[in-house]
Amino acid sequence: MTRLGLIDEAGVAAVRSQAVEAMGLAVSELVEQDPAAKRGVRRIRPGLWPDPAFVDVGIRGDLSELAGARSVERKDFTGALKPGKFIDAVWRVMDRRMGEDSRIVVLGEDVHRLNGGTNGATKGLAKKYPGRVLGTPISENAFAGLGGGLALDGRFRPVVEFMYPDFMWVAADQVFNQIGKARHMFGGRNPVPLVLRTKVAMGSGYGSQHLMDPVGIFATSPGWRIMAASTPYDYVGLMNAALAIEDPVLMVEHVDLYGSEGEIPVDDLDYQIPFGRAAVRRSGNDVTVLTYLSMVSHAADAIEQTGIDAELIDLRFLDRASLDWQTVGDSVKKTNAVLIVEQGAVGTSYGGWLADEIQRRFFDWLDQPVQRVTGGEASPSISRVLERAAIARAEEVVAGLERVREGFGRI
Amino acid sequence: MPRVKRLQPGAEWNELSTTAADWKAADPGLLATMLGQLHLIRAFEETVLELAGEGLVHGPAHSSIGQEGGAVGSIVSLRSTDAVNGSHRGHHQFLAKALTHVTKGVLDLRQLVTPEVQEVLQRTLAEILGLAQGYCRGRGGSMHLQWFEAGALGTNAIVGGGVPMAAGNAWAQQHSGTSDITVTYFGDGAANIGSVLESLNLTSAWRLPLCFFIENNLYAVSTTVEEATGEPRLSGRALGFGIPAWRVDGMDPLAVHLARERSSSRRWSTGSSTRTAPSRAAPSATAPRRRRPPGGPATPSIASPRR
Numbered sequence: 001m002t003r004l005g006l007i008d009e010a011g012v013a014a015v016r017s018q019a020v021e022a023m024g025l026a027v028s029e030l031v032e033q034d035p036a037a038k039r040g041v042r043r044i045r046p047g048l049w050p051d052p053a054f055v056d057v058g059i060r061g062d063l064s065e066l067a068g069a070r071s072v073e074r075k076d077f078t079g080a081l082k083p084g085k086f087i088d089a090v091w092r093v094m095d096r097r098m099g100e101d102s103r104i105v106v107l108g109e110d111v112h113r114l115n116g117g118t119n120g121a122t123k124g125l126a127k128k129y130p131g132r133v134l135g136t137p138i139s140e141n142a143f144a145g146l147g148g149g150l151a152l153d154g155r156f157r158p159v160v161e162f163m164y165p166d167f168m169w170v171a172a173d174q175v176f177n178q179i180g181k182a183r184h185m186f187g188g189r190n191p192v193p194l195v196l197r198t199k200v201a202m203g204s205g206y207g208s209q210h211l212m213d214p215v216g217i218f219a220t221s222p223g224w225r226i227m228a229a230s231t232p233y234d235y236v237g238l239m240n241a242a243l244a245i246e247d248p249v250l251m252v253e254h255v256d257l258y259g260s261e262g263e264i265p266v267d268d269l270d271y272q273i274p275f276g277r278a279a280v281r282r283s284g285n286d287v288t289v290l291t292y293l294s295m296v297s298h299a300a301d302a303i304e305q306t307g308i309d310a311e312l313i314d315l316r317f318l319d320r321a322s323l324d325w326q327t328v329g330d331s332v333k334k335t336n337a338v339l340i341v342e343q344g345a346v347g348t349s350y351g352g353w354l355a356d357e358i359q360r361r362f363f364d365w366l367d368q369p370v371q372r373v374t375g376g377e378a379s380p381s382i383s384r385v386l387e388r389a390a391i392a393r394a395e396e397v398v399a400g401l402e403r404v405r406e407g408f409g410r411i
Numbered sequence: 412m413p414r415v416k417r418l419q420p421g422a423e424w425n426e427l428s429t430t431a432a433d434w435k436a437a438d439p440g441l442l443a444t445m446l447g448q449l450h451l452i453r454a455f456e457e458t459v460l461e462l463a464g465e466g467l468v469h470g471p472a473h474s475s476i477g478q479e480g481g482a483v484g485s486i487v488s489l490r491s492t493d494a495v496n497g498s499h500r501g502h503h504q505f506l507a508k509a510l511t512h513v514t515k516g517v518l519d520l521r522q523l524v525t526p527e528v529q530e531v532l533q534r535t536l537a538e539i540l541g542l543a544q545g546y547c548r549g550r551g552g553s554m555h556l557q558w559f560e561a562g563a564l565g566t567n568a569i570v571g572g573g574v575p576m577a578a579g580n581a582w583a584q585q586h587s588g589t590s591d592i593t594v595t596y597f598g599d600g601a602a603n604i605g606s607v608l609e610s611l612n613l614t615s616a617w618r619l620p621l622c623f624f625i626e627n628n629l630y631a632v633s634t635t636v637e638e639a640t641g642e643p644r645l646s647g648r649a650l651g652f653g654i655p656a657w658r659v660d661g662m663d664p665l666a667v668h669l670a671r672e673r674s675s676s677r678r679w680s681t682g683s684s685t686r687t688a689p690s691r692a693a694p695s696a697t698a699p700r701r702r703r704p705p706g707g708p709a710t711p712s713i714a715s716p717r718r
Binding site: 141 | 536544
């Protein structure tokens with residue numbers, strides 16, 4: 001520029017001195033002489049630090065976006081219902097939401113083919129909503145992160161599908177370091193509205209690298225909300241809530257439930273499940289059974305088999321911030337015993353933190369330690385016999401209930 | 412003897428450097444704005460190092476001294492609705508984007524520091540010091556600088572970690588009927604990590620308006636680029652994904668700027684299957700206080716095709 005005569009050395013020096021002077025001014029606004037130290041030693045102006053009470057502010061949204069939402073429990077539902085398979089609720093509610101909200105984009109492996117992906121969960125959507133159902137290359141980290149970028153941008157609402165939950169390890173950086181932390185890390189104001197769907201597949205024979213329950217791991221990442229439906233009615237209402245809020249939501253599904261028969265709403269696919277409300281599936285006085293997803297029906301079977309008067313609670317909202325502590329607490333204060341039931345391996349299990357929290361919140365009402373039912377230590381193997389041995393179903397819940405019964409001290 | 416046929420990559424790979432004629436032809440206002448931004452960022456980074464030396468910066472203060480040219484050259488003509496994100500070493504890109512935003516890309520060298528520029532300098536410094544008035548309320552610090560209004564999506568402390576999210580931003584721009592683009596900055600150390608390579612593939616598969624900008628400062632912490640890969644010409648990574656690439660010296664902001672002028676346009680040809688194949692230039696710069704090797708480190712840039 002000097003050679004071209006656009007500026008001379010003095011001009012360059014003047015640019016430099018303006019920049020240096022500006023930085024001097026910025027520094028003087030932020031830093032001052034430390035009164036306790038010798039001259040020239042500076043400190044941050046104490047009034048400029050964040051309030052320590054700000055530490056956990058903005059991990060997730062405040063749910064103000066749900067104001068005015070229509071939430072309807074099954075018992076209060078007056079619309080038409082018809083018998084159908086759980087999987088029909090999955091694609092039907094997504095169909096309804098995509099029809100109403102052009103921001104919604106679905107992405108995942110093969111979601112655009114095979115008549116709705118590998119399980120039919122996105123049936124009919126690719127044809128009906130061209131350009132909004134994106135079949136991705138097999139690169140979970142990139143397409144989960146792409147979904148995160150979409151969510152941060154805010155013009156679209158990504159619904160990301162992981163074909164199997166274990167793929168979260170493949171995408172762990174984007175799922176946990178990026179999506180889960182982005183809101184809080186950047187100051188707490190910019191939301192990350194994203195839904196991640198995946199299916200627990202224990203029982204399907206897919207073996208050690210496909211058969212985890214991801215809930216326990218996601219529960220360690222506070223930015224994520226976690227939902228799980230045990231009925232198609234609840235699935236519709238939970239998905240509507242998940243797509244309405246401004247936070248990342250893990251929606252956990254189960255292959256055993258996909259083919260199960262239930263009640264599917266015919267016309268009204270717009271209600272939500274009341275946010276943060278668990279469902280008491282059976283009232284009882286002897287023990288509180290806390291569970292979710294496919295283990296709700298296994299636990300109901302086990303309760304019938306044992307004859308124990310258990311209170312069965314389907315948690316539905318599983319993360320620390322959304323869990324229904326009121327319903328859990330009311331039940332514990334009545335039964336004085338807790339059994340947490342889940343299907344998967346103990347190492348990645350969900351119930352550990354929940355047992356810890358329950359014992360600290362409700363210790364005075366507990367007559368015995370919180371008991372748990374989980375799968376085994378190792379990931380389930382492909383061999384049918386070994387897979388069955390590795391996971392929990394009704395039989396393991398029966399055994400868990402009997403352990404609780406021993407703890408009653410009156411057999 | 413079997414027949415052997417030599418195959419060529421589908422995308423072009425070029426190096427761009429400036430001539431005296433380029434400098435003569437350049438808009439003096441553009442050159443002045445780049446000079447002003449370079450000085451502001453250099454003075455800013457010197458201040459950060461000074462404060463870090465006094466123990467006033469908690470945590471790392473990765474300096475971008477010596478790498479200003481690539482950031483300024485590639486960002487100076489971006490719109491506020493264009494977006495950037497970056498790595499742990501990202502003060503210069505954040506500042507270039509924020510300064511371009513508040514000045515609409517025009518600096519007056521006689522009155523370099525407007526109140527808006529002063530505010531950018533102070534709030535960015537406050538963020539790096541972890542103070543409440545920072546852009547992320549002091550949470551983000553040096554490695555997590557975000558200001559959406561300016562199109563600064565956030566710098567990232569995971570090597571390569573911001574790149575997939577930049578692809579998401581580009582998807583949103585593309586499908587919102589805009590001609591906006593995203594530029595994602597990362598270092599030579601990130602050129603070997605899965606997030607970047609997977610994102611190159613998605614970007615190519617979906618023709619996203621995303622520029623991959625590799626700042627090759629020759630070192631990932633202490634490991635040299637030659638140690639870390641058998642192909643240290645990092646811009647070549649793009650060719651495997653069908654994405655055209657440019658190599659340009661990041662110490663020459665005009666070269667960086669021109670590489671982008673050559674390689675991209677804002678044409679938005681909806682409904683056309685013709686690829687305009689505009690690519691975004693991405694240079695790299697030398698590392699702070701490190702001598703340039705003879706001939707200068709060529710710094711690769713990778714750009715992506717857009718419809």
